[in-house]
Amino acid sequence: MSNDHSSASYIHMVQHLIEKCLIYKMTKEECMEALSKHANIKPVITATG
Numbered sequence: 001m002s003n004d005h006s007s008a009s010y011i012h013m014v015q016h017l018i019e020k021c022l023i024y025k026m027t028k029e030e031c032m033e034a035l036s037k038h039a040n041i042k043p044v045i046t047a048t049g
Contacts, residue, residue: 014041 017039021031028047035041 014045017041018046 014035017035018031021034026034032043032046035046036043
């Protein structure tokens with residue numbers, strides 16, 4: 001159960017960071033690069049269709 005909570009928390013954090021990128025009108029590629037560089041989130045996580 002704890003693993004489900006940590007997964008949901010991670011997803012929520014990534015969603016929040018992507019929303020921040022949208023506020024700054026960043027492109028998908030810019031967002032992927034920024035999250036990779038500053039939040040250590042692999043591009044495969046943010047590279048959805």
